[in-house]
Amino acid sequence: MEAGVGLALQSRAAGFGGSDRRRSALYGGEGRARIGSLRVAEPAVAKAAVWARGSKPVAPLRAKKSSGGHETLHNSVDEALLLKRKSEEVLFYLNGRCIYLVGMMGSGKSTVGKIMSEVLGYSFFDSDKLVEQAVGMPSVAQIFKVHSEAFFRDNESSVLRDLSSMKRLVVATGGGAVIRPVNWKYMKKGLGRSC
Numbered sequence: 001m002e003a004g005v006g007l008a009l010q011s012r013a014a015g016f017g018g019s020d021r022r023r024s025a026l027y028g029g030e031g032r033a034r035i036g037s038l039r040v041a042e043p044a045v046a047k048a049a050v051w052a053r054g055s056k057p058v059a060p061l062r063a064k065k066s067s068g069g070h071e072t073l074h075n076s077v078d079e080a081l082l083l084k085r086k087s088e089e090v091l092f093y094l095n096g097r098c099i100y101l102v103g104m105m106g107s108g109k110s111t112v113g114k115i116m117s118e119v120l121g122y123s124f125f126d127s128d129k130l131v132e133q134a135v136g137m138p139s140v141a142q143i144f145k146v147h148s149e150a151f152f153r154d155n156e157s158s159v160l161r162d163l164s165s166m167k168r169l170v171v172a173t174g175g176g177a178v179i180r181p182v183n184w185k186y187m188k189k190g191l192g193r194s195c
């Protein structure tokens with residue numbers, strides 16, 4: 001998810017898309033990312049100018065040598081703040097539509113989802129937790145162990161089906177949810193529901 005945030009930022013810097021009005025609102029007209037500051041570990045990035053909101057570009061930031069020898073870029077930006085600003089920016093366009101976060105295990109879906117849901121005034125659901133509650137077991141690992149992965153996946157699909165009829169949700173899916181095509185059907189149905 002960190003890379004995802006970075007990508008989001010890169011796409012912001014490169015011109016995120018959308019109307020000119022929207023882009024100028026996001027980037028202050030210069031077509032550049034106007035962000036607070038950024039704390040992100042990006043592989044092998046030598047230098048970057050970070051445009052601080054409301055000021056001239058700050059001096060290019062020197063990459064720091066990390067133990068692995070790769071240069072990484074660390075800035076002092078609060079990703080949570082960045083996510084909050086991004087959520088505020090997209091809220092108008094969502095019109096109550098749900099947000100489904102997909103990604104590898106441990107990529108940050110739940111962490112990011114909770115932050116976004118607070119800003120958006122949406123309900124947050126972690127599909128893993130809903131499956132644990134539905135099955136009455138304390139963890140996904142236990143479900144895998146006592147029942148099976150297929151049993152878990154069946155319940156995961158049932159949870160996503162139920163969520164697909166709701167609105168104003170941020171849903172952090174399990175890393176393996178994307179394996180089943182039916183889950184994509186449910187997520188797309190959920191995305192299509194607006195206020």
Ligand SMILES: Nc1ncnc2c1ncn2[C@@H]1O[C@H](COP(=O)(O)OP(=O)(O)O)[C@@H](O)[C@H]1O
Pocket residue numbers: 001002079103104105106107108109110111112172
């Ligand atoms: N942007 C981030 N920067 C650093 N650590 C993060 C970030 N997002 C999540 N984490 C950490 O990574 C781990 C997995 O995050 P989590 O949200 O549970 O991932 P997922 O829901 O995709 O499995 C947690 O320990 C969390 O604190």
Ligand SMILES: O=C(O)C1=C[C@@H](OP(=O)(O)O)[C@@H](O)[C@H](O)C1
Pocket residue numbers: 103104105106107109128140141173174175176177
């Ligand atoms: O990738 C996977 O197959 C899984 C990822 C986990 O979700 P997180 O991505 O929330 O860790 C959880 O659904 C289960 O352990 C299966």
